[in-house]
Amino acid sequence: MAVEAGTKSPAAEVRERMNIVVIGHVDHGKSTLIGRLLADTGSLPQGRLALVQEQCRRNAKPFEYAFLLDALKDEQAQGITIDTARCFFKSRRRDYIIIDAPGHMEFLKNMISGAARAEAGLLVIDAKEGVQENSRRHGYLMSLLGIRQIAVCVNKMDLVNFDQRVFEAIRTEYAAFLEQVGIRPLGFLPISAREGDNLVARSDRMPWYQGPAVLEMVDSFAKEAAPTDKPLRLPVQDIYKFTEHGDERRIIAGRIETGTLEVGDEVVFYPSGKHATVTSIEEFNAPPRRRVEAGKSTGVTLSTQLYLRPGELMGKAGEAPPRVSSRLHVTLFWLGRQPMIKGKRYKMKLASLRAPVWLTEITSVLDATNLSTYANRRQIERHDVAECVLETFKPVACDLATGIPQTGRFVIIDNFEIAGGGIILRADEAANTLAQKHVEAREKAWERSAIVPAQRQAKYHQRGTLVVVAGPVGTGKIAFAKALEEHLFQGGRQVYYLGLSNSLLGFGADLKDQFEREEYLRRLGEVSHLFTDAGLILITTVSDLDDDELDVLDTLNRPSDLLIINVGESRFSRRQADLNLDAPINTPLAIERATALLAARHNLP
Amino acid sequence: MHIDTHHKIPEMIAYRDRFAMQWKLNMIVGANEQALEAGETFPAGHATRLQCCTVLKTDALRRTLSGEGPRWILDHATGKYVKTVGGEPFTGVIVGARADEEGSRSKERYFSARDKQSEWDIADQPPELWNQFKTDFAPGTHVRVHPLLDWTELNVWEYIGRENIPVVSLYFDQGKGVRYRSLGCGPCTKPVQSTAKTVAEIIVELQSGKFSNIAERSGRDQDKEDGYGLETLRRDGYM
Ligand SMILES: Nc1nc2c(ncn2[C@@H]2O[C@H](COP(=O)(O)OP(=O)(O)OP(=O)(O)O)[C@@H](O)[C@H]2O)c(=O)[nH]1
Ligand code: SF4
Ligand SMILES: [Mg+2]
Numbered sequence: 001m002a003v004e005a006g007t008k009s010p011a012a013e014v015r016e017r018m019n020i021v022v023i024g025h026v027d028h029g030k031s032t033l034i035g036r037l038l039a040d041t042g043s044l045p046q047g048r049l050a051l052v053q054e055q056c057r058r059n060a061k062p063f064e065y066a067f068l069l070d071a072l073k074d075e076q077a078q079g080i081t082i083d084t085a086r087c088f089f090k091s092r093r094r095d096y097i098i099i100d101a102p103g104h105m106e107f108l109k110n111m112i113s114g115a116a117r118a119e120a121g122l123l124v125i126d127a128k129e130g131v132q133e134n135s136r137r138h139g140y141l142m143s144l145l146g147i148r149q150i151a152v153c154v155n156k157m158d159l160v161n162f163d164q165r166v167f168e169a170i171r172t173e174y175a176a177f178l179e180q181v182g183i184r185p186l187g188f189l190p191i192s193a194r195e196g197d198n199l200v201a202r203s204d205r206m207p208w209y210q211g212p213a214v215l216e217m218v219d220s221f222a223k224e225a226a227p228t229d230k231p232l233r234l235p236v237q238d239i240y241k242f243t244e245h246g247d248e249r250r251i252i253a254g255r256i257e258t259g260t261l262e263v264g265d266e267v268v269f270y271p272s273g274k275h276a277t278v279t280s281i282e283e284f285n286a287p288p289r290r291r292v293e294a295g296k297s298t299g300v301t302l303s304t305q306l307y308l309r310p311g312e313l314m315g316k317a318g319e320a321p322p323r324v325s326s327r328l329h330v331t332l333f334w335l336g337r338q339p340m341i342k343g344k345r346y347k348m349k350l351a352s353l354r355a356p357v358w359l360t361e362i363t364s365v366l367d368a369t370n371l372s373t374y375a376n377r378r379q380i381e382r383h384d385v386a387e388c389v390l391e392t393f394k395p396v397a398c399d400l401a402t403g404i405p406q407t408g409r410f411v412i413i414d415n416f417e418i419a420g421g422g423i424i425l426r427a428d429e430a431a432n433t434l435a436q437k438h439v440e441a442r443e444k445a446w447e448r449s450a451i452v453p454a455q456r457q458a459k460y461h462q463r464g465t466l467v468v469v470a471g472p473v474g475t476g477k478i479a480f481a482k483a484l485e486e487h488l489f490q491g492g493r494q495v496y497y498l499g500l501s502n503s504l505l506g507f508g509a510d511l512k513d514q515f516e517r518e519e520y521l522r523r524l525g526e527v528s529h530l531f532t533d534a535g536l537i538l539i540t541t542v543s544d545l546d547d548d549e550l551d552v553l554d555t556l557n558r559p560s561d562l563l564i565i566n567v568g569e570s571r572f573s574r575r576q577a578d579l580n581l582d583a584p585i586n587t588p589l590a591i592e593r594a595t596a597l598l599a600a601r602h603n604l605p
Numbered sequence: 606m607h608i609d610t611h612h613k614i615p616e617m618i619a620y621r622d623r624f625a626m627q628w629k630l631n632m633i634v635g636a637n638e639q640a641l642e643a644g645e646t647f648p649a650g651h652a653t654r655l656q657c658c659t660v661l662k663t664d665a666l667r668r669t670l671s672g673e674g675p676r677w678i679l680d681h682a683t684g685k686y687v688k689t690v691g692g693e694p695f696t697g698v699i700v701g702a703r704a705d706e707e708g709s710r711s712k713e714r715y716f717s718a719r720d721k722q723s724e725w726d727i728a729d730q731p732p733e734l735w736n737q738f739k740t741d742f743a744p745g746t747h748v749r750v751h752p753l754l755d756w757t758e759l760n761v762w763e764y765i766g767r768e769n770i771p772v773v774s775l776y777f778d779q780g781k782g783v784r785y786r787s788l789g790c791g792p793c794t795k796p797v798q799s800t801a802k803t804v805a806e807i808i809v810e811l812q813s814g815k816f817s818n819i820a821e822r823s824g825r826d827q828d829k830e831d832g833y834g835l836e837t838l839r840r841d842g843y844m
Contacts, residue, residue, distance in 0.1 A: 071708020072727060072836060082728050083712040086704040088757055097704075097755060109732040113714070116734040145734075285768075335732055349737050409735055416741040421734045 016094035018223055021118035023111060023142070025132035026103035028124045029155040031081050033193035034100050035065030037214065040200045043089050044068065065194065069100045080104055084114030093219040103134055108383055109335040112421070115142060120149035120221040122214070127166050127190070128159045131174050133369040139174075140368040143181040144331060144385070144423065146405050150178070151187045151217050157206065158192040164208045180371055186220070187211055226294045231319035232259030233399070233407050235351035236269070236312045240299065251282050251299040252308060254352060257406035259316065260293040261300070266317040269308055270397035271324040271548060274573050275317060276302035307472075307544070307571050311353035311514050313397040313407065322407060325427035326395045326434060329363075332412070333385045336419030340380040340412070346419075347515050348390065350410035354515045355396055356522075357412070358434065361389035380420075387425070391434040393522055394548040400424055435525075435555040442529075453559075456535030460494045464532035464560040465598070468553065470545040471567035475583035477541040480567065480590060485539050487591050488598075496531060498540040521549050525556025532560030537598075547574040561601065565594060606633040606698075608669060610661040611641055612790035620773040625679050632679035634686055635669025637661050648792055655837065663838055670695045670747070697748040705757050709836040716740060717749045725839060758786070759811045766804045777802050786816070 022030040038044050048068065056063045059076075067076055069085045081102040089096040099118055101111040115121065121142050125135050142150055152174060160166040167190045178185055189198055190209050197203035198213045212220065237254040241247070261267070261278065268275040281289050282299035292298045313322050334340050340359055348357040359380070364373040366385040380386045401408035401423035412420040457463050467484070469477045478499070485497035524540070531538040542549075545564075550572070554562050566577035567585060579597055581590050607621060625632035640660035644650035647657035668674030672694045677686035704711040714730050716738040731739035742748060753761070765772060778784045783796035797816070801807045810816070 069711075071711065074728065083730060085708075085711040086755065087711060088705045095757075107728075110730065113730075113733045347741070406735075411732075411734055411737040413741050416739075416743050416746075418732045418734065418737065418739060421732070421737075 015090075016223055017097070018094055018120065018221065019097045019099060019118045020120050020122065020218060020221070021099040021101055021115045021147075022122045022124060023101045023115060023138040024103055024124035025126065025129070025134040025138075026080060026105070028103060028126040028129065028132075028135070029193045030103060030124045031066035031069040031100050032064065033122070033124060033153065033155065033191070033199070033214070034087065034098055035068035036193050036196055037098075037199055038068060038087065038089060039065060040196055041089070041091075041215070082107055083110045086114075091215060091219050094223075096218070101138075103138075105134065105383070108137075111138065112141060112145070112333070112335070115147065116145050116421075118147055119224060120151075120218075121147055122151055122153055122218070123185075124153045124155050124193075125170055125174065126159075127154050127156050127170065130170055131177070135174065136177055136370065137368040139178055139183065140181050140371070140385070141333070143183050144333065146401070146409075146423070148183060149221050150183055150185050151189060151214075151221075152178075152185050153189050153191050153193075153214065155191050155193050157190045157197060158195050162190070162192075162197075162206045164190075164206070167209075177371075187217055189214060189217060227258040227404075227406070228260050228293045230258035230294075230404055231321075232261055232265075232267070232314065232316040233257040233322065233351075233404060234261065234267075234298075234300075234314035235353065235407065236308055236310055236314060237352045238310050239308055249301045250305055250308075251301055252314070253297075253299040254314070255297040256292060256294050257351065258294050258404055259319070260291060261298075261316070262291045267300075267302070268315050268317050268321065269306065269312045270315060270322050271395045272308070272312060272546065272573060274306045274308070276304045276306055279303050307546075307569070309514060309546070311351075311355070313351065313353075320403075322397045322399050322404075323424075323427035324395045324397050325429065326392045327360075327428040328390045328392075328396075328398070328424050329387070329426040329428070330390055330410075330422040330424050331385065331387050332380070332390075332420050332422030334380045334382060334420040336382060336414050336417065338414065338419075339382065340386075340414070340420060342379070345519070347413035348392070348396075348410050349413060350396065350398055351407050353396055353398075355392050355394065356515060356518050357390045357392050359388060360391045360434070363387040363389070393434050393518060393552050395433075398424055398427060400427065433551075433555070435522075435552050439555055439558055453533075453535070460535050462493055462535070462537060463601075464535045465537045465563055466528045466532050466553070466557045466560060467537060467539045467563045467565065467594075467598075468545065468550075469539070469541040469565045469567060470550075470571065470577065471543070471583070472569055472571070473543045475568040476585050477543070477567050480581075480585050480587060481539045481541050483587055484591055484594055487595065488537060491595075493537055494535065495537040495539065498527070498531070498538055518549075518552075521552055522556070525553045528553070528557050529560070532557055544571050546571050550575050563598065563601070606635065606669065606695075608662055608666045609634050609636045610665075610790050611636060612646070612661070612792055614775060614788065614791045614794070616775050617773055617788060622679070622684070624771070626681065626684060629681060630679070632686075633669070634677040634679075635665050635674060636677070637665040637668070638675065640664070654793065658838055670698065694747075696742075696746070697750060699750045699752065701753050702751050703756050703758075703761075704754050709839050710754075713751050713754055714739070715751055715754055717751065718742060719747045719749060759808065762804060762808050762811060766808055772804070776807070 022034055024030055039049055052067045053063050056067065069087060070076055070081050072082060075082050081100060084102065085100045086097050089098050099114040101114040123139060125131055154167050154170050171188045175185065189211060190206050191198040191214060193199065197205055200213060200215050202213050234254050234256050236252055240251045240253055263278050263281060265278045266275060267278055279301045281292055282301065283289065315321055342359050345356050345358060348355050362377050362380065364375050364387050365377040365380065366373050368385050399408040409423045411418045469481045471477060482497055485495050488495040528538055564577040565579045565581060567581045568583035570577065570580065579593060637660050645652045645656065645660050647654050669676055672692040675688050675690050676692050677688050680687050702710050702713060704713065712727060714733055718739060719725055775785045775788060778800045782798060782800055784799045784801060785794065785796045788794060799810060801810045
C-alpha cells in the first residue's frame with residue numbers, strides 16, 4: 001500500500017532527555033533565570049533577544065529576560081507568568097525541556113500541570129523577600145507529585161549585596177521546611193538570575209560560595225531508570241479486533257507502566273482475577289517481538305479469549321499483585337472552583353480506569369504554606385490539600401503511591417474538568433462496601449408498613465425475586481425474558497418484565513463508558529429493590545454483566561432473592577449463574593428449566 | 606482535512622493529492638472562497654499579512670470544521686474535488702503543533718478544549734497531570750489534540766527516518782543549495798541555505814547545530830507582524 005514507505009530503519013542514537021521545572025513564589029525570578037540561562041548559553045534563536053529588546057523599547061518597558069518565556073501579551077503587560085511554558089535547552093550532557101511554572105496563586109493549576117511532568121525541579125527564592133507562601137506550597141506539592149530531586153536557588157543576591165548571611169539564613173529556614181515534607185535538596189545555590197551570577201559559571205562576586213553553578217547542578221540531576229524492576233502493570237486501555245481478514249483475536253492494548261512482559265508469561269487481570277498466557281506481542285508494521293518493558297505502548301494476544309474491559313490492570317502471576325479495594329485512603333489536592341463535597345458523584349481516572357467515586361470522610365485538611373492541619377472540615381476547598389477517604393461501588397485495582405506511583409495516583413473529574421489529583425496512601429480490603437453501607441442506610445430510613453414479607457409471600461404464593469438474564473450482546477436475552485414473563489404470568493405469577501432502556505435511566509444508548517455503566521447498574525439495583533420488596537418477580541436483562549457488577553446488583557436488591565440466567569459465553573469467573581443456557585436459546589426448554597429453578601428455590605409453590 | 610489558502614507551493618498540493626489517491630484517503634479541503642474572490646489577500650490583494658492569514662486560514666478552518674463553509678471532497682473515481690455544503694460539524698482536530706515552534710505554542714495543552722467560536726482561553730487551560738488529560742467534554746465542545754507538543758524539529762525528522770515516512774521533496778535540496786524547513790504559503794515562506802538531499806542528511810544537519818540559532822519557522826514571515834501575530838491568530842482558532 002505504501003509508496004515510498006517501507007519497513008522501519010533502525011533507530012539512530014537518541015540523546016538523553018530530561019524535564020525540569022522551575023518553581024517558586026511569584027516574582028522571585030523563575031522566568032528570568034531560564035531566559036538568562038538560554039541567552040548566556042547561546043541557546044536562543046538568532047535575533048530573538050534583539051526582537052524582545054526591540055519590543056520592550058517600542059512599548060516603553062525595561063527589558064526583561066523573562067519576556068523570552070512570557071510570550072503572551074497579557075503576561076508581558078502584567079509582568080507575570082500566567083501559563084507554564086516549555087522551552088528546549090541542550091547542555092553538553094543531554095537535552096532538556098525546561099518548564100517555566102507560574103508563581104502566582106491564581107495559576108496554581110498551571111504550575112501543577114507543568115510540575116507533574118518534571119523529573120527534577122529548581123525552586124527559586126528571592127533573597128530579599130525570603131521564604132514566602134508559595135515557596136513552601138510549591139515545595140510541598142513537589143513532594144506530593146513525587147519529585148524528589150530538587151535544588152534551591154536563592155536569587156537576586158545582588159539586592160542583598162551578595163551577603164552570605166542572608167543566604168545562610170534562607171538555607172537554614174527552607175531546608176528545615178523541606179525536611180518536614182520529606183525532601184532532601186541536592187543543593188542551595190546563591191545566584192543573581194538577572195545579572196547572570198552563578199548561572200553558567202561560578203561568579204566571582206560570591207567567593208564564599210564553592211558549590212556548582214546552576215548549569216552544572218542541573219547536569220548533575222540523575223535520570224531515573226525506567227521502572228522495569230517493578231512488578232508488571234499494564235492498564236488495559238482497550239480491546240481491539242481487526243476482523244477485516246478474518247482475524248478473530250482480541251488484542252489487549254495499553255502502555256506498560258512498570259515491569260516487563262514476555263511471550264509465554266502467565267498474566268492476571270485485576271480486579272476480575274481472570275488469567276491467561278501471553279501468546280504474542282503485537283506491533284504495527286514491525287517484526288514480532290518476544291519481550292516488551294515499561295514505557296512501551298503495546299498490544300498482546302492471550303491463550304484464551306478473555307472478556308475484559310478497559311480499565312482493568314494486567315499483572316503477572318507470581319509477582320506482587322495490585323490492591324483491589326473499594327475504599328481508598330488518599331492525599332488529594334483540589335483545584336476545582338466548586339469545593340469537593342460528600343454525597344456527590346465524581347469521576348476518578350486512575351491509569352486507564354474511569355470509575356464513579358464518592359468522598360466519604362475528610363480526615364484532615366492541610367495548609368501547605370505552613371503544614372498546619374485542620375480536622376473537622378466538612379468540604380475540601382480550592383487549593384486545599386486533604387487527607388481523605390474515597391469510595392467506589394465496585395472494587396478497583398490500584399497500587400500504593402509509595403510502591404508503584406504510576407498506578408497509585410489519580411485525578412478527579414468534576415463537571416467535565418480535572419478538578420483534583422491525589423495519591424493513594426492505603427487501600428482497605430473490600431469489606432464493608434459503599435453498596436452495603438448504602439443498603440444499611442436505606443433500611444434505616446425506610447418507613448415500613450405493618451405488612452411483612454412473609455405475608456406477601458403467602459398472599460402471592462411467591463417470593464420477591466429479581467431474575468437477571470445476562471450474557472453477551474445479541475444472544476436473544478430480551479425475547480427470552482419476555483417469553484418467560486408471559487409464561488409465568490399465564491401461570492398466575494405476579495411478574496413484571498422491566499425493559500428499562502438506558503435512555504430511561506438517563507444514559508446514552510452506548511454504555512461502553514464504564515463510568516456511566518456503573519451508575520446505570522446502581523440505579524437499576526435501586527429500581528429492582530422496589531419491585532422485589534413489593535413481592536414481585538422482576539425480570540430484566542443486562543448485557544456483559546460481570547462478577548463485581550453482579551455483587552452490586554445483589555447487594556442493592558437485598559433482602560430479596562436474585563436469580564441469574566446466563567445466555568451464551570459466560571462473563572463471570574468468580575460468581576456463577578444459577579442457570580446457563582446456550583445461544584441461540586431453545587425457548588420452550590429454557591422456560592421449563594427456568595420455571596423449575598424458581599420452583600425449586602421455593603420461589604413458586 | 607487540509608485548509609488550502611490557494612497560495613501554497615504547487616508541489617505541496619500535488620503531493621497531498623497523490624497520497625490521498627494512493628492511500629484512498631477521505632480527503633477534505635476547505636478554503637475561504639469569498640475572501641479569495643474578493644482579493645482580501647496578501648501580497649497580491651489588498652490585505653495585510655494578519656488579515657490575509659485570518660481570512661484564509663483561521664476563518665476557513667473554523668467554517669470548514671463547523672460545516673458552515675463548503676467542503677471539497679476528493680472523488681477517487683475522477684481524482685477531482687467535489688464541492689459539498691451543509692456538512693456535519695467536527696468535534697475535534699488532531700494537530701501537529703509543537704511547543705518549540707513559537708511562544709504561544711509553548712503554552713499549549715495536549716488536549717485543548719475550545720468554545721463554539723474556536724476561541725482559546727490561555728489563562729484558564731485545564732490541568733494535565735500524570736498522563737491524565739482533559740478528555741471529558743460538555744456537549745458542543747470542540748477539542749484540539751496536540752500529540753507532538755514535546756517533540757522537537759529533530760525528533761520529527763528522526764521519526765520520519767525511523768518509520769520511513771514519505772515527505773514532500775520541497776524539504777530537500779533540489780540542487781540549488783536551498784531547502785524548506787517549514788512549509789507555508791508561497792509568498793510568505795523562504796527556504797534556507799542547505800544541501801541536505803535526504804532525511805539522513807537533514808538529521809545530520811540538525812544534529813550539527815547548524816540551525817540551532819535559527820528558528821525553524823524563521824522563514825515564515827507571518828509570525829513576525831507585531832510580535833504577537835501567531836498568538837492573535839491562535840487565540841481565534843488558528844492551529
Ligand atoms: N535585582 C534582581 N532582579 C531580578 C533578578 N531576577 C529577577 N529579577 C526581577 O524580578 C522580577 C520578576 O522576575 P520574573 O522572572 O518575572 O519572576 P517569576 O518568578 O518568573 O514570576 P512569576 O512567573 O510571575 O511567578 C523581574 O522584574 C526581574 O527583572 C535578580 O537576580 N536580581
Ligand atoms: S501565509 Fe501569507 S499568503 Fe498565506 S494566508 Fe498568511 S498572509 Fe496569506
Ligand atoms: Mg515567570
